[in-house]
Amino acid sequence: MLARFADADLTWQTDPRSFQRAGPPLKGFALDGKAAVLLDDTGRHVRLYGLAVDPAHRRQGLGRALxxxxxxxYQGRRLFIIENVPDGLIDRFMRRIGWRKSALTQSEMVIDLA
Incomplete structure (x- = not known):
């Protein structure tokens, strides 16, 4: 589901293809086949590695519901989305549902090898 719903130009760390063979400790959850999340809940905090909503059903509250x-x-535990999500991709959505951006970021750099 993450691969079907994913946006283009994701970092390799967040591209659903990186998780095709994911197993423990990662867990997946879905909401009505229209939204999905991949996470690791084994630590003190819960880290989300993938969160996607079917493009045909976006802006209908499914991401927020999930x-x-x-x-x-995971009441009482902090939820985090990994820091290497492409800048600006989910910022507006996350602010709208009350999450705040961490000071930790990742820079993407490119070098022409030609």
Whole structure:
């Protein structure tokens, strides 16, 4: 589901192809076949490695419903989305649902090898 719903130009760390053979400790959750998340809940905090909503169903509250369900499931624990999501890709959505951006970021650099 993450691969079907993913946006283009993701970093290799967040590209669903990097998780095609994911197994423990990563877990996946879905909401009505229209939203999905991949996470690791084995540490003190819960780290989200993938979060996607079917483009045909975006802006209908499914992303918020999924993150709210995770907050309820992991009550008392902090939820994080990994820092290497392409800049600006989910910032507006995350602010709208009340999450705040960490000071930790990742820079992407390119070198022409020609």
């Amino acid at each position: 993150t709210d369900a995770l907050a309820a499931r």
